Amino acid sequence: MNPEVSGVDTVIDTVSAVFMVVGALMSLGAAVGLLRFPDLMSRMHAATKPQVLGLFLLLASVGLQLGTWWVWPVLLVAWIFQLLTVPVSAHMVGRAGYRTKHLHKELLTTDELEAVVQKAADKRDADDDETSGPA
Amino acid sequence: MMEIVLIVTAVILSLAAAGAIIRIAIGPSLLDRVLASDVLLAIIGATLCIDMAVNRHLNNLMLLVALSIIGFIGSVTVARFVADRREQPHES
Numbered sequence: 393m394n395p396e397v398s399g400v401d402t403v404i405d406t407v408s409a410v411f412m413v414v415g416a417l418m419s420l421g422a423a424v425g426l427l428r429f430p431d432l433m434s435r436m437h438a439a440t441k442p443q444v445l446g447l448f449l450l451l452a453s454v455g456l457q458l459g460t461w462w463v464w465p466v467l468l469v470a471w472i473f474q475l476l477t478v479p480v481s482a483h484m485v486g487r488a489g490y491r492t493k494h495l496h497k498e499l500l501t502t503d504e505l506e507a508v509v510q511k512a513a514d515k516r517d518a519d520d521d522e523t524s525g526p527a
Numbered sequence: 528m529m530e531i532v533l534i535v536t537a538v539i540l541s542l543a544a545a546g547a548i549i550r551i552a553i554g555p556s557l558l559d560r561v562l563a564s565d566v567l568l569a570i571i572g573a574t575l576c577i578d579m580a581v582n583r584h585l586n587n588l589m590l591l592v593a594l595s596i597i598g599f600i601g602s603v604t605v606a607r608f609v610a611d612r613r614e615q616p617h618e619s
Binding site for chain 1: 528529532535536539540542543544545546547549550555556558559561562563565566569570572573576577579580581583585588591592595596598599602603606607609
């Protein structure tokens with residue numbers, strides 16, 4: 393056996409092993425965050441770790457272990473679609489969580505959505521007054 | 528070395544899945560449960576990746592791509608139709 397080739401193999405195995413363990417630890421971190429954080433917004437912060445960085449590390453370890461060039465575009469497609477779709481669901485869940493008041497207002501440092509919601513509520517009230525006549 | 532990595536990641540991912548399932552069970556609101564099920568889906572994708580990397584096959588690759596493309600539809604649908612069932616002050 394050629395010692396040079398086996399050295400490269402050892403390096404690739406070590407790197408992909410580290411990637412796999414770290415990627416699995418991302419999932420564990422998300423679970424710990426889900427269990428310990430106080431409200432929906434902070435839990436969403438923890439939940440995105442395995443979805444983006446964890447998936448990237450594990451796909452990279454798959455590509456390194458298989459060692460063929462043509463799997464990399466497929467893995468890249470999987471990761472890019474994950475990057476495109478995760479913010480959509482996070483946006484919808486966060487917005488619904490805000491509208492149903494599943495958050496601790498005192499934990500927020502800034503709240504830019506409150507002005508928009510207040511404006512929409514004022515406009516709705518004005519419309520109601522117009523249709524029901526002057527009160 | 529790969530056997531050790533497999534055992535370590537299996538333990539870690541089992542603990543993570545247990546945490547996500549506990550949050551699904553006790554989650555105070557529907558959105559917490561949806562978020563925890565998203566995390567559970569990510570953990571399942573991670574196990575598929577580790578299976579492919581350790582055993583050096585590509586059987587799960589299309590499943591993984593499909594998961595990353597359409598996995599968000601469930602949580603978007605639930606978040607779109609979630610309603611606040613608690614009592615809220617209604618001034619009018």
